[in-house]
Amino acid sequence: MPNFSLELQNIGKRYGEVVALADINLQVKEGDFFFLLGPSGCGKTTLLKIISGLEAPTRGRVIINGKNETELHANKRNTATVFQEWALFPHMNVYDNIAFGMKMHKFPAQKIKTKVAELLELIHMGGYHKRMAYELSGGQQQRVAIARSLAIEPDILLLDEPLSNLDLSLRQNMRIELIRLHEQIGKTFIYVTHDQTEAMTMGDNLVVMQKGKIEQVGSPKEIYKNPVNDYVATFIGETNEIPGTISELSPEPILETPSGIKLKVDIRDNSLKKGSKAVAIVRPEHTKVIKSDDAIDNRFDVIVDNVAYFGPSLRLFCHSANDNTPFFVDVFTETEMAITAVAGSRIKVGLEKQYALCYGIN
Ligand SMILES: Nc1ncnc2c1ncn2[C@@H]1O[C@H](COP(=O)(O)OP(=O)(O)OP(=O)(O)O)[C@@H](O)[C@H]1O
Ligand SMILES: [Mg+2]
Incomplete structure (x- = not known):
């Protein structure tokens, strides 16, 4: 003891x-x-x-x-x-x-x-x-x-x-x-x-x-x-939050956003059922800019609104290309993406399903 x-x-x-x-x-x-x-x-x-x-x-x-x-x-x-x-x-x-x-x-x-x-x-x-x-x-x-x-x-x-x-x-x-x-x-x-x-x-x-x-x-x-x-997820650390509805639970849980993006997610809330309102919480280190042919569980397009310089990295403040859901993604300063990203660019971001933590919302 x-x-x-x-x-x-x-x-x-x-x-x-x-x-x-x-x-x-x-x-x-x-x-x-x-x-x-x-x-x-x-x-x-x-x-x-x-x-x-x-x-x-x-x-x-x-x-x-x-x-x-x-x-x-x-x-x-x-x-x-x-x-x-x-x-x-x-x-x-x-x-x-x-x-x-x-x-x-x-x-x-x-x-x-x-x-x-x-x-x-x-x-x-x-x-x-x-x-x-x-x-x-x-x-x-x-x-x-x-x-x-x-x-x-x-x-x-x-x-x-x-x-x-x-x-x-x-x-x-x-x-x-x-x-x-x-x-x-x-x-x-x-x-x-x-x-x-x-x-x-x-x-x-x-x-x-x-x-x-x-x-x-x-x-x-x-x-x-x-x-x-x-x-707790949003109070501790930084997050992107993607709201939607649980459209499938098996064989694989899916969160569908209002604009129809289907995200594979990791269910963290046992009370979630098909049709429940939910939110996927994503940490910045688990999101990346991808190329069209990269293999990854989830991919979607975002439009860059703003580029913020943090020294070692840049933060691209974006919104989903399908709707206005805000989404940010970090890129290292010396990479090709960091050099070419400007406000108005359309980029693809990717996310593995185990990092899309899904909780119920009221
Ligand atoms: N002496 C008091 N009489 C009446 N209400 C009080 C009293 N002291 C605290 N409260 C209430 O109790 C709640 C908790 O207050 P507390 O001071 O513990 O908050 P806190 O978490 O320390 O907030 P902060 O971060 O602003 O310091 C608040 O709603 C506050 O208005
Ligand atoms: Mg206090």
């Missing part, structure tokens, strides 16, 4: 009529870098507050390190939170900001001194003790806020969109810093974001949420390769 840092059992949370969370069940392994991912308003912050004890669930249990801590007050739980607005105490210097929690917890003075020095090294800010919080850059403030949370040696560090106030390049650096910190400390990190790139590139495991519910839990690779529904 793995050791779980955190188990959530049947957690529900209501604010009057608003159901913020509905029946959340989740297990987080000790030492995991775990992500809660979902759009604005889906309940991520609420869930984080319930884990930290800042909010009480309407029902369900919060188990931390095997102990039922549902009724335990926030300051008695061994968790620490880094909020989106990281709000250091502006009138205190870096040392006092980091030492604050330890003083509150009555750590011995010598231990506080050693710990602050250790944490400043960890965040690559050795020598910044005396700097006032307002004299720091956004990224430095962010690192101090993380150090402050780590100072009390929490078993679980909770991070609520900690990088959303930083510009893109700083955010990318901080992502690497956080991965390094996590590896060095070896504690459980639970990180809230609505940014799928962050969750995909940093997380050991993640949960995709929607409207207070969990849609799927797994590693980034599992979720990317085997999304349970079209919501």
Whole structure:
């Protein structure tokens, strides 16, 4: 049996009529870098507050390190939170900001001194003790806020969109810093974001949420390769979506588009029947520009609308030649297609059936 840092059992949370969370069940392994991912308003912050004890669930249990801590007050739980607005105490210097929690917890003075020095090294800010919080850059403030949370040696560090106030390049650096910190400390990190790139590139495991519910839990690779529904498939990673109706199930499932294109697909939804409305979800790396005589399960013509330059590759934004369904395809920059493709070109794209993941839609 793995050791779980955190188990959530049947957690529900209501604010009057608003159901913020509905029946959340989740297990987080000790030492995991775990992500809660979902759009604005889906309940991520609420869930984080319930884990930290800042909010009480309407029902369900919060188990931390095997102990039922549902009724335990926030300051008695061994968790620490880094909020989106990281709000250091502006009138205190870096040392006092980091030492604050330890003083509150009555750590011995010598231990506080050693710990602050250790944490400043960890965040690559050795020598910044005396700097006032307002004299720091956004990224430095962010690192101090993380150090402050780590100072009390929490078993679980909770991070609520900690990088959303930083510009893109700083955010990318901080992502690497956080991965390094996590590896060095070896504690459980639970990180809230609505940014799928962050969750995909940093997380050991993640949960995709929607409207207070969990849609799927797994590693980034599992979720990317085997999304349970079209919501998860389109939320994680990039996709083309081809809507249609299931016109055949056997011997081979076929999705027929409104304009009559018959696509061989891989059925990922057991509820699909002949006549069901459905959508085929296709990842960019599984679509290619083909020549007329290439052997492939599916082929169709598209018209190029727009060519976007990405450096190593170009993205051709197109629409189906039969109707207006949008479809994009990537080509490497140095290929013949990349050199000749212009807006208005008619090209053939191909797709193997195992990569046309087919789900029901309502
Ligand atoms: N104190 C509150 N009183 C009433 N409703 C609330 C309260 N806090 C949150 N909610 C509601 O609960 C739902 C979940 O909110 P929550 O803050 O957890 O979302 P979130 O996923 O963190 O969103 P974001 O990405 O925008 O931060 C929302 O519908 C929100 O309006
Ligand atoms: Mg939030």
